[in-house]
Amino acid sequence: xxxxxxxxxGRAANGLYWMSRYIERAENMARLVDTGQRLALTQTSSxxxxxxSVMTSAGVRDAFEQCYDEYDARSVSxxxxxxxxxxxxxxxxxxxxxxxxxxxxxxxxxxxxxxxxEAWMALRRMLTRPxxxxxxxxxxxxxxxxxxxxxxxxxxxxxxxxxxxFAQIGTLxxxxxxxxRILDVKYYILLPSATWVxxxxxxxxxxxxxxxxxxxxxxxxxxxGDYQPGNIAHYLILNRRMPRSLAFCYRGICxxxxxxxEEYGTRxxxxxxxxxxxxxxxxxxxxxxxxxxLHEFLSEFIRDNAELGNQIAADYRFYE
Amino acid sequence: MTxxxxxxxxxxxxxxxxxxxxxxxQQDAGRLNEKSLDAERVFRRTGITFAVYGDTEAAExxxxxxxxxxxxxxxxxxxxxxxxxxxxxxxxxxLDDIYHRQEILRAGRIPKEIIAGNEAFLxxxxxxxxxxxxxxxxxxxxxxxxxxxxxxVLEDNARTPSGVSYMLENRExxxxxxxxxxxxxxxxxxxxxxxxxxxxLGAVRPKGxxxxxxxxxxxxxxFNSAYFEHAFLADQMGVELxxxxxxRVIDGxxxxxxxxxxxxxxxxxxxxxxxxxxxxxxxxDSALGVPGIMDVYRAGxxxxxxxxxxxxxxxxxxxxxxxxxxxxYTGRKAILQNVPTWRCAEADSLAYVLEHLEELVxxxxxGSGGYGMLVGPAASKKEREAFAQKLKARPAxxxxxxxxxxxxxxxxxxxxxxxxxxxxxxFVLVSDRIRIVPGGLTRVALKxxxxxxxxxQGGGTKDTWVLDD
Numbered sequence: 002x003x004x005x006x007x008x009x010x011g012r013a014a015n016g017l018y019w020m021s022r023y024i025e026r027a028e029n030m031a032r033l034v035d036t037g038q039r040l041a042l043t044q045t046s047s048x049x050x051x052x053x054s055v056m057t058s059a060g061v062r063d064a065f066e067q068c069y070d071e072y073d074a075r076s077v078s079x080x081x082x083x084x085x086x087x088x089x090x091x092x093x094x095x096x097x098x099x100x101x102x103x104x105x106x107x108x109x110x111x112x113x114x115x116x117x118x119e120a121w122m123a124l125r126r127m128l129t130r131p132x133x134x135x136x137x138x139x140x141x142x143x144x145x146x147x148x149x150x151x152x153x154x155x156x157x158x159x160x161x162x163x164x165x166x167f168a169q170i171g172t173l174x175x176x177x178x179x180x181x182r183i184l185d186v187k188y189y190i191l192l193p194s195a196t197w198v199x200x201x202x203x204x205x206x207x208x209x210x211x212x213x214x215x216x217x218x219x220x221x222x223x224x225x226g227d228y229q230p231g232n233i234a235h236y237l238i239l240n241r242r243m244p245r246s247l248a249f250c251y252r253g254i255c256x257x258x259x260x261x262x263e264e265y266g267t268r269x270x271x272x273x274x275x276x277x278x279x280x281x282x283x284x285x286x287x288x289x290x291x292x293x294x295l296h297e298f299l300s301e302f303i304r305d306n307a308e309l310g311n312q313i314a315a316d317y318r319f320y321e
Numbered sequence: 322m323t324x325x326x327x328x329x330x331x332x333x334x335x336x337x338x339x340x341x342x343x344x345x346x347q348q349d350a351g352r353l354n355e356k357s358l359d360a361e362r363v364f365r366r367t368g369i370t371f372a373v374y375g376d377t378e379a380a381e382x383x384x385x386x387x388x389x390x391x392x393x394x395x396x397x398x399x400x401x402x403x404x405x406x407x408x409x410x411x412x413x414x415x416l417d418d419i420y421h422r423q424e425i426l427r428a429g430r431i432p433k434e435i436i437a438g439n440e441a442f443l444x445x446x447x448x449x450x451x452x453x454x455x456x457x458x459x460x461x462x463x464x465x466x467x468x469x470x471x472x473x474v475l476e477d478n479a480r481t482p483s484g485v486s487y488m489l490e491n492r493e494x495x496x497x498x499x500x501x502x503x504x505x506x507x508x509x510x511x512x513x514x515x516x517x518x519x520x521x522l523g524a525v526r527p528k529g530x531x532x533x534x535x536x537x538x539x540x541x542x543x544f545n546s547a548y549f550e551h552a553f554l555a556d557q558m559g560v561e562l563x564x565x566x567x568x569r570v571i572d573g574x575x576x577x578x579x580x581x582x583x584x585x586x587x588x589x590x591x592x593x594x595x596x597x598x599x600x601x602x603x604x605x606d607s608a609l610g611v612p613g614i615m616d617v618y619r620a621g622x623x624x625x626x627x628x629x630x631x632x633x634x635x636x637x638x639x640x641x642x643x644x645x646x647x648x649x650y651t652g653r654k655a656i657l658q659n660v661p662t663w664r665c666a667e668a669d670s671l672a673y674v675l676e677h678l679e680e681l682v683x684x685x686x687x688g689s690g691g692y693g694m695l696v697g698p699a700a701s702k703k704e705r706e707a708f709a710q711k712l713k714a715r716p717a718x719x720x721x722x723x724x725x726x727x728x729x730x731x732x733x734x735x736x737x738x739x740x741x742x743x744x745x746x747x748f749v750l751v752s753d754r755i756r757i758v759p760g761g762l763t764r765v766a767l768k769x770x771x772x773x774x775x776x777x778q779g780g781g782t783k784d785t786w787v788l789d790d
Contacts, residue, residue: 008584009579009580010563010567010577012564012566103543106556107556111367118366118367118368122365163580261580265581318579318582
């Protein structure tokens with residue numbers, strides 16, 4: 002039987018999981034800053050409010066407000082990109098990702114390890130000093146490029162085994178969490194009850210949501226241009242072909258958990274939990290979700306997603 | 322004094338370097354400097370770094386690598402191998418004796434006090450016979466050369482010697498940088514070291530182990546200065562890299578926590594010091610070890626490489642008795658010489674050492690890594706006086722040796738080739754038989770005239786070639 006010769010330490014599985022989560026997080030942070038920057042360039046009513054919602058999406062609003070009095074482009078991008086006291090900043094995420102990668106070095110191909118190590122070196126060079134506003138686009142591009150290189154090395158060189166699965170689960174759990182948070186921060190503008198008249202401001206907000214998950218172009222291919230709140234919600238929650246949607250993420254998580262179940266010959270609770278979530282995402286319609294309450298749906302999702310993470314850690318002995 | 326240069330004899334290249342010199346003379350200086358930079362990039366990218374204790378600024382540093390190989394002829398090597406084999410056999414016989422009948426003490430060949438009062442002697446090991454009867458499985462013998470035919474053993478590293486990953490990565494890098502050189506010159510391979518290590522460890526598996534033994538490398542963790550090497554070796558051998566937190570004793574076996582529960586381990590290549598190995602037996606505050614592993618070990622249910630307590634064999638106070646030890650257990654004179662050593666614990670020696678500080682190298686008996694030593698000729702008067710005070714306060718803590726004129730080997734500098742002092746650490750594997758890969762780690766003092774080759778003190782490394790001739 003494949004996989005029986007190999008033994009994976011629980012600590013290593015944990016390291017792989019968090020390595021991937023933090024790489025994904027670094028990339029998501031860069032995308033959030035990008036979105037915020039774009040917004041600051043267009044004159045909206047209140048840039049500070051928009052930055053505040055960016056911080057909420059990033060899950061670091063409280064931490065930010067403890068350090069800074071005001072929201073401005075400089076302090077926000079500093080906090081999200083460089084600040085090591087913010088454990089989710091790009092630099093802190095890369096440090097943690099690399100530390101975990103070092104810990105599981107023996108599980109990774111040389112290509113994956115080197116791509117992570119090189120990304121860390123490149124970002125450390127770029128992010129040690131405050132970033133000049135003029136350099137911001139190239140810095141954000143570089144972050145996305147480095148994480149893309151890691152993903153490429155990972156997908157291209159890693160054997161599909163338990164090592165791959167734990168890393169893959171980490172990536173998808175982080176991504177699902179990120180998409181859900183972005184939606185939750187802006188849920189009110191997607192609600193049909195809001196008097197949506199397609200004002201330019203709303204249009205802008207919807208673009209913002211799509212852009213922050215790199216979906217502003219692909220959305221148009223799928224939904225023929227119109228920014229309809231229902232379509233946007235469908236795209237990011239239920240569309241199984243959209244690589245950042247909740248349904249897509251859970252499809253991948255379930256695949257990996259099923260592979261683990263097969264290889265180990267033991268079925269754990271985590272697969273039941275993830276499976277239940279996936280079947281809900283498969284059968285629900287946007288109408289159902291709006292009826293349940295978009296905010297309620299998303300909050301529950303974020304909570305369940307975190308619990309699934311804990312369940313996986315327990316099932317696969319991440320800790321003593 | 323002029324040191325023996327291994328590459329040049331007057332205007333000519335010495336025989337082992339002839340082919341290399343031919344090649345070197347055809348190279349463009351700019352291209353070679355470019356290659357040096359390439360090498361550094363390779364090391365940075367692969368993350369071969371080490372941590373320097375007490376240096377928080379540069380938590381991760383590269384050991385400088387020099388692209389000029391250190392070349393040893395097949396004939397020179399074969400002689401070294403004989404000497405090394407004799408020495409590691411004597412070391413293991415000594416350990417077995419010292420933890421059992423202590424014949425060597427009864428015979429009066431070494432003084433009892435030197436064992437009884439020695440921290441490196443572990444009473445917990447008395448009467449314990451490790452699986453396969455091997456105590457020190459992996460040994461790094463530090464050898465220096467002073468003349469064409471004069472080799473001395475400077476130190477036997479019988480605990481957890483490090484540096485073998487540099488031997489392997491240095492070769493890998495050289496082959497990437499200069500593939501044509503390896504076609505031109507026949508260099509014996511070192512790449513099979515991890516495979517030999519695995520074989521060697523497997524051969525000392527405990528008696529009860531049937532089928533393929535489960536082997537693991539125990540590291541203190543990713544913050545340890547040699548972590549890269551621990552991960553590298555585990556990876557190359559295809560075995561697990563574990564930390565203390567992954568292990569626990571279950572049903573009389575040491576087991577590791579995998580994603581599918583606890584799985585027993587047969588052979589543990591530990592890179593954790595004795596003190597930290599078992600908090601129930603040694604340091605109770607250690608979080609790096611495995612509570613109860615010593616009980617499993619004493620019951621013969623796990624092999625630990627190297628065995629606890631091997632430090633007594635490479636202790637610097639014991640070192641001075643190595644000629645007697647080799648003769649006592651092998652019945653023959655030592656093939657490899659010891660450096661003459663004054664034991665400062667002895668009053669006559671202490672007086673001599675204090676009088677001749679400016680000519681001697683004084684080392685702490687338990688020190689390592691070049692810390693806490695005095696290189697007399699290089700030290701200022703003030704430094705020597707300060708050291709003399711320490712010496713008088715705790716004489717038994719020190720030994721002294723003449724300052725050897727270490728051989729030199731050229732490194733590539735901005736101004737071309739320039740000689741620098743080198744030493745050599747071949748790695749020796751002992752189990753059912755002795756395995757030695759032809760090569761080792763050459764450490765080089767990068768500062769002109771310096772005799773200190775330790776990486777923590779500004780030393781670098783070179784690829785070491787043993788010729789197939």
